[in-house]
Amino acid sequence: MKVEVVLTEADIAQEFAEAIEARDLPEKFFFWFPRSAAEWAALTGHAELYGGLWETWKELAANAGALAKHFPRRVPVISFGAGDGARDRMVMNALKNAGCECLYFPVDASQAMLELACAGADDEDIETVGIKADISSPVHLVYAADAAEPPRLFILSGNTMGSFDPLAEIRYVAQCMKPEDRLIIDGEIHHEQLSMGRRDNPASRQFLSTLLNGVGIRDNDGEVRFQLKRDDRHDGLHLIVRSFRAARDLSATVAGQEIPLQRGEHIGLNFQYTYTPEAFRWLLTEQGGLEMLEEHRSADGRFLTAVCRRG
Numbered sequence: 001m002k003v004e005v006v007l008t009e010a011d012i013a014q015e016f017a018e019a020i021e022a023r024d025l026p027e028k029f030f031f032w033f034p035r036s037a038a039e040w041a042a043l044t045g046h047a048e049l050y051g052g053l054w055e056t057w058k059e060l061a062a063n064a065g066a067l068a069k070h071f072p073r074r075v076p077v078i079s080f081g082a083g084d085g086a087r088d089r090m091v092m093n094a095l096k097n098a099g100c101e102c103l104y105f106p107v108d109a110s111q112a113m114l115e116l117a118c119a120g121a122d123d124e125d126i127e128t129v130g131i132k133a134d135i136s137s138p139v140h141l142v143y144a145a146d147a148a149e150p151p152r153l154f155i156l157s158g159n160t161m162g163s164f165d166p167l168a169e170i171r172y173v174a175q176c177m178k179p180e181d182r183l184i185i186d187g188e189i190h191h192e193q194l195s196m197g198r199r200d201n202p203a204s205r206q207f208l209s210t211l212l213n214g215v216g217i218r219d220n221d222g223e224v225r226f227q228l229k230r231d232d233r234h235d236g237l238h239l240i241v242r243s244f245r246a247a248r249d250l251s252a253t254v255a256g257q258e259i260p261l262q263r264g265e266h267i268g269l270n271f272q273y274t275y276t277p278e279a280f281r282w283l284l285t286e287q288g289g290l291e292m293l294e295e296h297r298s299a300d301g302r303f304l305t306a307v308c309r310r311g
Contacts, residue, residue: 001118003130004147006140007109013255020215020252020259024268027163028109028134030207031083033214037112039207041084044158046203052298053158053186056305057087059296060184064094067153067307070182075100076148080135080173081160082106085117088155091184092126104128107135107144136164138172145176152178156185159303161283162273167233170288177310183290186305187283190238190274192228194302199240199272200226208269212244215252217261222247224269236279242269280304285311 012032019025031037044050068075075095079088085106092102104126106117114130121128131147133140145152154177161169177183188195198204208224222245231237244267252259261267275283277297284290284306294307 001115001122001130002128003111003114003118003132006131006133006143008132009111012109017254017257017259020254020267023266025211025270026136027270028136030211030270031108031110031113033211034112036207036210036214037084037110037116039210040113041116043203043207044083044086052300052302054087055300056186056296056298056303057090057157060305060307061090061094063294064091065098067182068095068098068100071095071100071151071153073099073101074103076103076105076152077155078105078107078144078147078152079117079155079157080107080141080144081156081158081163082108082117083113083158085120087157088117089120089124089126091153091155092121093124096126102126103148105131105144105147107131107133107140109134135160136169138175141172141176150178151180151182154181154183156183159186159188159272159274161185162188162239162275163270166237166273166275166283167287170283170290174288174290174310177290179310181310182293183308184305185284185308186303187280188272188274189280189297189302189304190236190276191302195238195274196226196228196240199242208242208244211269215254217244217250217252220247221250231273234279234282236276236282237273238275239271239273241271243267244269275304277304281306284308 104121118130227241246261290308291311292306296305
């Protein structure tokens, strides 16, 4: 298994400690612990939460023959925030069946997730090089994109863009693309009850508890809260904010460093965006400067997936 390291474990440990001290945990820390990675893999397997997304990617894979015609025989697949790589493998296997040879570059800040993605691709006899990097960094994105020459297939799946500032993230990704590249990207369509329910449920709370337990914060030390907000920068941008509120004085321990928390203090547990279909298209075309070549709406109406090129 080959992994190129841009973000070292020492770097992420230090950044994690600084994030706890700042009372704000960005997305990349949620999958740092192996147990968190395992809980996330289990969470994404819940059909009632992610079934529509999986069905959409199956549809994409079924139509991969048309995508394969755009590429020469070898297709570099660079997946930003690859996670365990399961959706990537669906597409790559379909491309292989269409006569292409895939070269796979999963990109993730989590060593545990990268190992899952690389091992899964190795089992499918796909040549793989993992890249341990922070996809919220434009510099890291460019490094990862330069792992192969165009034309390349970029993937951003699982509403990954929604875990960052989408207005900035789509610009960063688009800047990595050449006109001959293609991008497959999905987003979660906002529904006031269902979007919140996808996050505030026992399985999702267990995932968050695993992260907090990893730094010594136990379930009875406080509570996790959810709040629905709107981003006023553009109509149709919604975000769900998560936070932990300490019920008593306690401490978190990261890489041997003890960080005290007082009763009543909050730790931000990142946020996740959802969109109206119009806002998602606006992000891709107006904010990112991309052209949508295909659009796939999941049968349950929960996800919108697009195949794009740089405009």
